Amino acid sequence: MSKYRMLKYLRQEVLPTTMCLGCGGGTVLNIFANAVDELGIDPKDLVMVSGIGCSAWIPSPYFKADTLHTTHGRPIAFATGIKVGLPDKYVVVISGDGDLAGIGGNHLLHAARRNIDIAVILVNNFIHGMTGGQVAPTTPFGAKTTTTPYGNIEHPLNISETVAAAGASYVARWTTANPFMLLKSIKKALTKKGFALVEVISQCPVQFGQRNKLRSAPDMLRWFLKNSVPLKKAMKMSPEELEGKIVIGEFIDRERVEFVEELNKIIRGVYVNAD
Amino acid sequence: MSDSLKDIVEIKINGLSISINKHFCKGCGICIEMCPTKVFEWSEKLSEKGVYFPVPSYIDKCTKCRRCELMCPDFAISVEVEEGAG
Ligand SMILES: Cc1ncc(C[n+]2csc(CCOP(=O)(O)OP(=O)(O)O)c2C)c(N)n1
Ligand code: SF4
Ligand code: SF4
Numbered sequence: 001m002s003k004y005r006m007l008k009y010l011r012q013e014v015l016p017t018t019m020c021l022g023c024g025g026g027t028v029l030n031i032f033a034n035a036v037d038e039l040g041i042d043p044k045d046l047v048m049v050s051g052i053g054c055s056a057w058i059p060s061p062y063f064k065a066d067t068l069h070t071t072h073g074r075p076i077a078f079a080t081g082i083k084v085g086l087p088d089k090y091v092v093v094i095s096g097d098g099d100l101a102g103i104g105g106n107h108l109l110h111a112a113r114r115n116i117d118i119a120v121i122l123v124n125n126f127i128h129g130m131t132g133g134q135v136a137p138t139t140p141f142g143a144k145t146t147t148t149p150y151g152n153i154e155h156p157l158n159i160s161e162t163v164a165a166a167g168a169s170y171v172a173r174w175t176t177a178n179p180f181m182l183l184k185s186i187k188k189a190l191t192k193k194g195f196a197l198v199e200v201i202s203q204c205p206v207q208f209g210q211r212n213k214l215r216s217a218p219d220m221l222r223w224f225l226k227n228s229v230p231l232k233k234a235m236k237m238s239p240e241e242l243e244g245k246i247v248i249g250e251f252i253d254r255e256r257v258e259f260v261e262e263l264n265k266i267i268r269g270v271y272v273n274a275d
Numbered sequence: 276m277s278d279s280l281k282d283i284v285e286i287k288i289n290g291l292s293i294s295i296n297k298h299f300c301k302g303c304g305i306c307i308e309m310c311p312t313k314v315f316e317w318s319e320k321l322s323e324k325g326v327y328f329p330v331p332s333y334i335d336k337c338t339k340c341r342r343c344e345l346m347c348p349d350f351a352i353s354v355e356v357e358e359g360a361g
Contacts, residue, residue, distance in 0.1 A: 003283070003294055004344065004353040015299060016349055021326075022303030026348025034345060177309070179345040217348075218308035 006033040009043060014061050019054065022217025024176040024202030028094065028123055029058045031179055035186040046090045047082050051075040051104060054130045054204070055096030055123035073104030076111045079118045087260045090119070090190055097124040097138040101159050105137070108159075112166035112195045116259040119189040119196045122159060125204035133207030140244060144211040160199045164252040169194025171251040175201040175224040178248065185250065194258045201246055284318075286331045290357035291339065293331040299351035302326030306343035306352055312336040315343070 007015075010033070019025050036043065046065040050056035052072035060067040070078045075093045083091045093100070100108050100122045111118065127145055128134040135145040135152055138159065142151045164171040170192040172185040182200060189196035203209060203220035214220045224246060231249030234242060285294035293314070300322065306329050307315045314337050315329035322328050329352075331337070337354070344352045 003355065004296075004350050007350055010350065016301070019348065021301035022305060023348055026350075027305075027346050030347065030350060031345060176346070179342060183345070217303045217305050221305065221309060 006030060006037065009033040009036060009064055010062050011064050017062060018057065020204075020206045022203065022205045022220075023054065024125065024200070024204070024217070024220075025055055025058045025123060027176045027179065028055075028121065028182075028200055028202060029062055031183050032058075032063070032092075032094065032121065032186060034183055035190060038183075039187055039190060041090060041190065045088070046092060047079075047086065049075040049079045049082065049091065049093045049095075051095045051099035052130070053096040053099045053128070055094065055125065055202075056099060058121075058123065059092070059094045073099055073102070074107065076100065076104060076107035076118070076120065079120075080107075080111060080114075080116055083116055083118050083260055084263065087117075087264065091117075092119045092121065092190070094121045094123065096129070097122060097126070097159070098128040098136045101157055102128075102137045105157075108163060108197075109166045112163045112168040112197070114259040115167055115169055115194045115256050117194055117261075119186075119192070120198070121186065121189070122197060122199045123202045124159065124199055125202045125208060126156075127204055127208045129204045129207045133204075133211065142244075143208070145208070146211075160197065160247075160251045163195075163197045163199075167195070167256065168197055168252060169256050169258075170196035170253050171199070172197075172249065173199040173201065173246075173251065174248050175221075175228060175246060176203060177221040177224040177228075181248075188253070192253075193261075194256055201248075284328070284330060286334050288334050290359070291334065291337060292353075292355045292357075293334055293337065293343075294353045294355075295329055295331070296351045296353075297322040297324065297328050299349045300324070300326065300328045300347075301349055302328055303348065304329075305346050305348065309346055310343050311340065312338055 043065040048059035060069040174182040234247040282298040
């Protein structure tokens with residue numbers, strides 16, 4: 001039995017995880033457990049939701065809290081229902097880029113627009129990992145995937161900027177090579193009133209790395225460190241200079257009217273008027 | 276799941292202990308390459324899982340930052356500091 005303190009948050013009977021060696025998904029799970037621990041959140045107060053894909057396996061079945069493993073692209077829709085029904089719970093979505101920003105992209109946009117109080121940890125590994133490494137709406141321009149063997153001719157969606165523009169209260173992007181900043185942002189996202197997104201650029205060494213001359217997890221992490229640009233510096237750079245770079249930092253952190261609170265105000269008002 | 280203590284490789288020095296669970300470790304090398312002071316080296320022999328695993332041979336260089344513990348995707352590392360040994 002490993003002695004690591006965070007194991008108490010996991011269903012240990014299902015370990016080791018099914019993730020490939022060096023997959024960043026495990027690091028996200030590890031850092032999430034640390035965030036819950038440092039905030040002193042009782043896992044009984046957590047509801048975790050995921051969709052379909054390797055990254056959707058991060059909360060389910062491993063994290064020992066109520067977990068809902070839903071259909072592809074829909075975890076934010078389920079999470080919205082959970083938060084409306086159980087407003088006192090911490091509702092957290094952990095899932096992949098294909099799931100949340102590809103097939104489920106509209107749910108992401110509109111949950112941010114409504115500013116509903118859920119935390120979304122979007123694990124962006126640039127690819128549809130589970131199904132064999134097909135191109136995703138997040139795949140970098142020029143990158144090789146099973147469906148872009150000559151290089152991707154599409155431009156990736158800038159998820160963090162899009163969600164910030166859509167109306168979220170909190171948005172941050174870090175890579176798995178920035179574990180301490182990631183921990184801080186996940187804690188912020190958990191406690192922030194309103195829609196909070198933490199986009200984690202994460203390594204899929206098997207489906208993405210091996211096709212793009214990044215053969216191992218450490219190779220990918222070094223590539224993240226080399227290509228990351230802090231937001232403050234990025235603001236002074238041209239789009240050409242930023243091509244292929246990973247901009248990291250907090251994109252937005254603001255107070256904004258929250259959906260469930262407004263909804264319950266109306267419900268209370270209607271009951272008072274009915275009396 | 277494994278309950279056996281023989282899965283654990285532990286090195287201790289001055290109230291600091293670093294342990295690796297060989298049953299969990301998949302041998303990805305993240306801890307070895309991301310430790311800022313290069314505390315780990317690869318094992319000479321394969322684990323029962325058939326992978327080389329990290330050994331904290333240079334534990335004296337550890338700054339207790341816990342980066343390895345936090346980054347390990349498989350919950351295989353534990354860095355423990357005895358109270359008062361900070
Ligand atoms: C409706 C539907 N369409 C397609 C699929 C096949 N499918 C399973 S996982 C997946 C992609 C997941 O990608 P991502 O969210 O990026 O997760 P990753 O595996 O990369 O972590 C797809 C397309 C499905 N399960 N359901
Ligand atoms: S295929 Fe990629 S994303 Fe899926 S478990 Fe393996 S490394 Fe992780
Ligand atoms: S990071 Fe974890 S799984 Fe990877 S080699 Fe180190 S102990 Fe093993």
